[in-house]
Amino acid sequence: MEKSRSIIWGKNRFYGVALALLALVLVPFFLSDFLVVFATEMLIMVLFALSFNLLFGYTGLLSFGHAAYFSIGAYGTGLFLSRVSPSLLLAFLIGIVFSFIVAFLIGYFCVRLDEIYFAMLTLAFGMMVHAILWKWDSLTGGADGLVGIPRPKFSILLATIEFSSIPGYYYLTLVVVGICVFILWRVSRSPFGLVLKSIRENHERVEFLGIAMRRYRLGAFVISGTFCGVAGALFAPFERSIAPDISFWTKSAEPVFMSLLGGTKVFFGPAVGASLFMYLREIISGYTELWMIYLGAILIAFVIFLPGGILGFISDKLNAGRRGT
Amino acid sequence: MEPILQTQNLTKSFGHLMAVNRVSLDFKEGELTSIIGPNGAGKTTLFNLISGKTKASAGKIRFKGDDITKLAPYEIVRKGIGRIFQITNLFPELTVYENVRVPVLARKRETSRLLSLDRSLRDVNEETSRILGLIGLSEKSDITCNALSHGDQRLVETGVALALEPVLLLLDEPTGGMGPEETDEMVKFVRGLNENRNITIILVEHDMRVVFSISDRIIVMHSGGVIADGKPDEIQADERVKEAYLGR
Ligand SMILES: Nc1ncnc2c1ncn2[C@@H]1O[C@H](COP(=O)(O)OP(=O)(O)O)[C@@H](O)[C@H]1O
Ligand SMILES: [Mg+2]
Numbered sequence: 001m002e003k004s005r006s007i008i009w010g011k012n013r014f015y016g017v018a019l020a021l022l023a024l025v026l027v028p029f030f031l032s033d034f035l036v037v038f039a040t041e042m043l044i045m046v047l048f049a050l051s052f053n054l055l056f057g058y059t060g061l062l063s064f065g066h067a068a069y070f071s072i073g074a075y076g077t078g079l080f081l082s083r084v085s086p087s088l089l090l091a092f093l094i095g096i097v098f099s100f101i102v103a104f105l106i107g108y109f110c111v112r113l114d115e116i117y118f119a120m121l122t123l124a125f126g127m128m129v130h131a132i133l134w135k136w137d138s139l140t141g142g143a144d145g146l147v148g149i150p151r152p153k154f155s156i157l158l159a160t161i162e163f164s165s166i167p168g169y170y171y172l173t174l175v176v177v178g179i180c181v182f183i184l185w186r187v188s189r190s191p192f193g194l195v196l197k198s199i200r201e202n203h204e205r206v207e208f209l210g211i212a213m214r215r216y217r218l219g220a221f222v223i224s225g226t227f228c229g230v231a232g233a234l235f236a237p238f239e240r241s242i243a244p245d246i247s248f249w250t251k252s253a254e255p256v257f258m259s260l261l262g263g264t265k266v267f268f269g270p271a272v273g274a275s276l277f278m279y280l281r282e283i284i285s286g287y288t289e290l291w292m293i294y295l296g297a298i299l300i301a302f303v304i305f306l307p308g309g310i311l312g313f314i315s316d317k318l319n320a321g322r323r324g325t
Numbered sequence: 326m327e328p329i330l331q332t333q334n335l336t337k338s339f340g341h342l343m344a345v346n347r348v349s350l351d352f353k354e355g356e357l358t359s360i361i362g363p364n365g366a367g368k369t370t371l372f373n374l375i376s377g378k379t380k381a382s383a384g385k386i387r388f389k390g391d392d393i394t395k396l397a398p399y400e401i402v403r404k405g406i407g408r409i410f411q412i413t414n415l416f417p418e419l420t421v422y423e424n425v426r427v428p429v430l431a432r433k434r435e436t437s438r439l440l441s442l443d444r445s446l447r448d449v450n451e452e453t454s455r456i457l458g459l460i461g462l463s464e465k466s467d468i469t470c471n472a473l474s475h476g477d478q479r480l481v482e483t484g485v486a487l488a489l490e491p492v493l494l495l496l497d498e499p500t501g502g503m504g505p506e507e508t509d510e511m512v513k514f515v516r517g518l519n520e521n522r523n524i525t526i527i528l529v530e531h532d533m534r535v536v537f538s539i540s541d542r543i544i545v546m547h548s549g550g551v552i553a554d555g556k557p558d559e560i561q562a563d564e565r566v567k568e569a570y571l572g573r
Contacts, residue, residue, distance in 0.1 A: 183440070191430045191438045191446065198427050201416035208376065208410075209428045209489065210402035211436055219437075265418075 024174055028167035040170045042278050043177045044234050045258070049270035050184055051227030052255035057264030058188060059220040060200030061111070062119045064252050065126025068106070069225035071133060071247035073099040073232025078146045078242055079139070086152035088163065092176075092233045099229020100222065102129070107221030111214050114203070126252050134244040145243030149236050163237075173234050180230050181271075187223060188267050196220050228255075257299055263309025272310050327390060329354040329525055330375070330406075330493055335384035337370050344370040346549035347384065352493075357519045357526045359536045362546035368529045371546070372495050375527075376408045377401040388493070402431075407491030409482050409499055417471035421462050424470055424481050426453045428488035452488070460484040476507050483514055493525045494518065500532055508532065512539055537561070 024043075028036050052066050077095030081088070106125045113121055133140050140146070151164045163172045187193050195216050198206050206213045236242050245251070254277070255270065262273025280298065285291040306313050328351035337345040345367045352358060360368050373379040375386060377398040386394045393401055402408075416424050429452045430436045444450065457463045460480045465473070470481060479499070486494055496515065500508045512535055518524045530536050536543060536557075543560040545553040553559075553566045560566055 186440045186442065189442050189444075190440055191435050191443050191449075194423060194427060194430065194443055195436045197419060197423075198416045201418055202414065205410075205414050205416070206427075207398040208378075208402060208408055209485070210399050210431045211427075212397070212399050216436070219439075 021178075028170055033166050036166050036170050038278075038282065040166075040173050040238060041235075042275055043170075043173050044231050044238065045254070045274040045278055046271045047177045047180055047234075048228055048231040049255045049258040049262075049274040050181060050267075051224050051231065053259045053264055053270040054184060054187065054196070054227075055220050055224040056256070056259055057269070058193065058200060059196040059217060060203070061217065061221070062115075062256070063110075063122040063221075063224075064119050064249065064256070065106070065122035065124075065129075066225070066228050066255055067247045067249065067251035068126045068129035069099040069103050069228040070232035070235070070251070071242075071244075072102050072129065073229030074236040074242050074246060075133060075140060075146070075232075076229075077233040078149045078236035081149050081152065081237060082146055086150050088152050088237065091237075092230075095233035095236070096226060096229050099232065100226040103222045103225025103229070104218075107218050107225065111217035111221055123249060123252070126247070126249055130244055130247040130249070133247050140244070143244065145241060146236070147241040149240050149242070151237040151240065169238060173238070176230065176234060180227050184223075184227060185267055192216070192219065257295075259309070261299065261302055261309055263312030263315075265308065266311040266315055269309050269311040276310070326353065328352055329389060330527075331385075331387040332371075332375070333385040333387070335371070335374060335386060336382045337367075337374055337379060338382045343549045345374060348546075348549075348551055349384075350544065350551065350554070352525060352527065354525055355519075355523055356541045357515075357528065357539060358542045358544060359528045359530055359540040360544045360546060361530065361533075361536055365548075366546040367549040368546055369497055370549075372408065372497055372527075372529065375401075376406060376495060402489065402491075405492035406495065407486055407489040407493070408495040408497070409486050410497060415470040415478060415481055415485075418469055420467050420469050421473070421481055421484075422453060422457065422466040425456050425484045425488055428485050429453050429456070432489055456484050456487050459487060475502060476504075479503065479507070479511070483511075486518070491524060493527070495527050497529045498531060499528070500530065500535060508535065515539065 027039050031039065048066075048070055052063070055061050055063055073095040075095075076098040077091045080091040080094045085091075106122070110118055110121045110125070134143060136142070151169060153162055153164075163169050195206065195211060199213060199216060203213055206216075232246075235246070255274075258273035258277045259270040260273065261276055262271065263269030277295075280295055281291060284294045288294070302309070308316060330352040332348050332350050335345055335348045336343065348371065360371070362368055370379065374381050377393070377396055377400070381394055384394070385392060388401075388404055388406060391404070393404060396404075416427070426449065429449050433449060433452075435446060435449060438446075454463070457466050460483055462477065462480055462484065465477065470478060473481070499515065500511050503511060515526060515528065516539060519526050528536075528540070540557055543555065543557055544551055545560060545563075545566050553563045555563070
């Protein structure tokens with residue numbers, strides 16, 4: 001009995017993912033340009049939130065500085081595109097490699113600390129990155145940032161694809177985010193992912209099982225930061241202009257909100273949270289400049305009444321239902 | 326025969342307090358040794374030193390001849406020293422299966438696999454299931470540990486000890502909080518590890534009935550030092566021990 005149910009459950013999940021993918025592929029056919037642009041940004045934020053949550057929900061480390069890796073990915077890609085060469089592939093690689101290096105350097109120090117000390121150190125490093133992007137005028141354009149980032153053709157081997165159109169960039173984003181999310185999902189289901197969850201549960205005990213706990217924390221930190229860098233790399237040619245505000249600490253708070261909204265202990269929770277967050281912000285900011293107050297109130301309500309987030313709540317209900325029958 | 330574990334003038338001070346004070350002990354391979362002594366005698370601290378949880382203020386620890394005094398806990402575990410904690414110390418929101426699986430993965434050095442699906446590692450799956458069978462928790466493998474009874478949680482702890490396949494196992498009050506039946510089960514389990522698997526065991530235990538029935542050797546600690554060391558009947562006859570501890 002138990003087994004047959006889990007097969008049905010697995011099948012349902014497969015159809016769910018297939019359906020979601022189909023819907024995502026069809027977006028540009030049915031929605032206006034404005035909404036396709038919105039959907040592109042949503043995908044980027046979904047990747048940002050999911051990679052953040054590998055560290056937060058899985059490893060139990062709350063970073064308040066993840067905007068740093070997002071913006072390093074964005075600035076690396078944007079700078080390369082506007083100053084060096086209009087090759088999208090190379091520009092992405094540069095942005096991603098830079099965020100990898102910075103995540104490694106910052107993570108190396110941060111994973112030595114726990115809980116609030118970890119959070120404070122990530123915040124401090126995040127503010128340093130912000131200060132550098134803001135003050136290093138000659139490289140980063142200072143407070144004005146980078147303007148007019150080109151969105152060039154994308155060539156692999158002999159094929160050249162046009163990504164300057166709105167649907168073109170949407171599909172590029174969909175493919176890159178899709179691959180990254182798949183990798184993150186596999187990581188979350190791997191032996192490594194199980195070790196991360198045990199670190200979240202009891203990091204001291206992990207050492208006494210013969211596991212070099214800090215190395216795993218650092219691994220999670222670097223993977224998380226690098227994929228945030230991918231999100232940032234996608235963001236630069238998408239926005240076409242970036243400013244240091246994408247590295248400000250309020251930007252680091254966004255994936256925290258998104259994860260809590262959607263649920264930190266379910267893999268796709270932060271994706272749901274990111275989508276809802278962006279939707280709510282779009283709606284509320286259309287009515288009032290004070291959207292932060294309303295969004296904050298909604299978040300408070302969620303944390304109090306739905307502590308596991310939306311998907312956490314749903315999966316609890318489903319599990320209870322399965323056990324009950 | 327060379328001792329498997331050796332402490333040389335091992336010392337740990339907390340400020341002025343000498344929690345462990347120049348302790349020199351040899352442990353023979355295959356022996357089951359109990360350490361007894363009143364609260365605050367330094368037994369847990371001695372275990373913390375051996376397992377690398379706290380660093381020694383002075384002195385040395387050798388395991389199979391290697392100096393392990395300065396190694397990190399995970400390195401000490403990899404050398405073959407396992408530990409079961411005084412306070413149950415599991416991964417509360419992970420299932421019984423996962424709690425046993427992590428040490429199996431660790432011993433097989435499979436924990437750094439990033440992209441392979443966890444459930445696809447067949448020998449790890451089999452080993453995990455086998456251990457769950459041994460501790461009698463196969464039926465409860467999908468339950469999270471925070472939903473288990475205290476006794477079942479201790480069983481998971483023992484499953485973890487099995488999964489690590491240690492050469493030397495440190496057990497800090499394994500029967501703490503157990504009723505008489507559970508205590509008997511635990512004694513049987515510990516004796517089995519020692520006799521059937523030839524695991525060297527050092528046990529901290531306050532239940533004297535257990536200590537005197539199970540041990541090859543008993544060490545008595547008091548105020549950070551060793552005040553007696555010998556076979557159970559020698560300890561029973563020791564005047565100083567009676568005075569300091571048993572006589573109460
Ligand atoms: N981390 C610590 N900091 C300060 N004092 C400690 C610490 N750990 C243990 N002690 C002290 O060291 C002494 C020995 O403690 P412990 O090893 O736990 O004794 P036992 O396990 O034999 O009851 C006690 O006086 C205890 O208060
Ligand atoms: Mg103790």
